[in-house]
Amino acid sequence: MATVFSGLENFIKSPPSYIQGKRLGLLCNPASVNRNFVHARQLINEKFPGKLSALYSPQHGFFSEKQDNMIESENIIDNTTGVQVFSLYGKTRIPSKEMFEPIDILLIDLQDAGTRVYTFIYTMSYCLEAAKKFGKKVVILDRPNPIGGVAVEGNCLSLEYISFVGRYPIPMRHGLTIGELALLFNKHYAIDCDLEVIPMKGWRRKMFFSDTSLPWIPPSPNLPTPVSAIVYPGQVILEGTNISEGRGTTQPFEIFGAPFIECDKIISFLGTNKFSGAILRPIAFEPTSNKWQGELCRGFQIHVTDQDKYKPYYSTVKILQAVFQCYSNHFAWKLPPYEYEFEKYPVDLITGNAAIRAAIENNDDIEEIEKSWRDEIEQFLDISRKYHIYSL
Known part of the structure; x- marks a missing residue:
């Protein structure tokens, strides 16, 4: 098992100079912890006293308490920090100007599932678009793709089926970290916001989550392991x-x-x-x-x-x-x-x-169907490799 340090851990250890004096927002959930199970909002609050100005939660809620899809979360006050939590899976899934007014920089620390339909990556994409619109900076604190960064599988999303479980024509198993996806969305799909990724240290594409030494916290209620x-x-x-x-x-x-x-x-x-x-x-x-x-x-x-x-x-x-x-x-x-x-x-x-x-x-030959995906997978790989941060 390799020692992998998450983007959160690297950010806390060596904060970029542009963070100093800025009002910070954090998009997070219970899986946003370091290897000692200390939550990102506590680490950031201690490192930058008085600067954590807003929190944001994705689908399933700030405490990952909501079980299923289309079960919305309300805005709340976080008892630990006293900071407002804005739900990005409630009355809106797109950050409003009001939600971004308290911050200069949005930090995103979410554990993705490596799968096209996992909605956290689209919450992130809406945040990138809002940051561009409202003149904010976004910093992704990168985490492992739990199912590895090598295998890519499935058909790419057809544009007529764009939804909150698929905004971009990527394969079901995309093989990218959330930081790499952010770069792909921002550059290839021309969101063009002010974006930085704080990489992990020690992660390699061939790793599954069990290879990383990091603790698994369920990012949503039905991904327990x-x-x-x-x-x-x-x-x-x-x-x-x-x-x-x-x-x-x-x-x-x-x-x-x-x-x-x-x-x-x-x-x-x-x-x-x-x-x-x-x-x-x-x-x-x-x-x-x-x-x-x-x-x-x-x-x-x-x-x-x-x-x-x-x-x-x-x-x-x-x-x-x-x-x-x-x-x-x-x-x-x-x-x-x-x-x-x-x-x-x-x-x-x-x-x-x-x-x-x-x-x-129609009982079609699934092996033949799988072969038909190969060209679109190759086209996706040609694009996505440009945004790889990590090697094999």
Whole structure:
């Protein structure tokens, strides 16, 4: 295991000279801690007394207490610092002039999930746009991509499916840190705000979160472990269906199922219970909330046996196709709304292209579908490599 120092830790140890005397804002949540579990707002308040002027929270709330999408948070006063917390997942998701008036510089310290649909990166993008509009500087305190900076997987978002779970044409598994994404959004997509990234020290692209020596704090309620983050780029698709993605259990996204599923039938359709780097283990469970609350569900736990070989997006599309083909009379696509989109199918917003849903319904060869993504992935890599801060 390598010793990795987060952008927060490097910022506190060696603050840039331009910070001195400035009024500071901080976009953060419970995962914004150093290796000793001290929160960023406390570290910044101690380092720059009286300068922390506003706090901001992303989806799930300042304390990461909100369980699901479209559950909004109110503005509050933080008891620890006495500072106002502005919710960026409440009455608005776009910072207003009033929200940015108390600050000169916005610090962003969020743990991303490495997945296109994770909304923290779009909250960040709205902050970059607001900073440009209102003449503020943004400083990203970088953190690891928990599922590595090498593998890139899935189709790129089709522009007709732009939403709060996808603002830019990037793949589902993008392979960038939140700092690198900020540079990509700011330069390639021409936001052009005053932006700096405080890099990590010791992080390499080939690292998963378990390689870093940093503590894992769930960035949202249903990513309790680094393993849940590894399966998330695929299993998040289940949010667009009536299949339980494991919300309301102790292992969200790692387990999935529904009352009508028969494990043997799914394995028979797939021809195996093994994927590259993963094994499906038949299970039964009862969700305590969300889909199928209190009902016995049968399904599987995904055991990741080789995180370097496992392809979460491809694997879940294959699994979902098996469920659809075996249980078309019971299976259902979830209907809108989803993340403030009231017309399109949620699954199309999540996958970023209705062609994925069509391939599942038509029983198309998923291997061939995967091959069709290669050109757009290569085009994305040609662009994204320009913003790499870290080497292998």
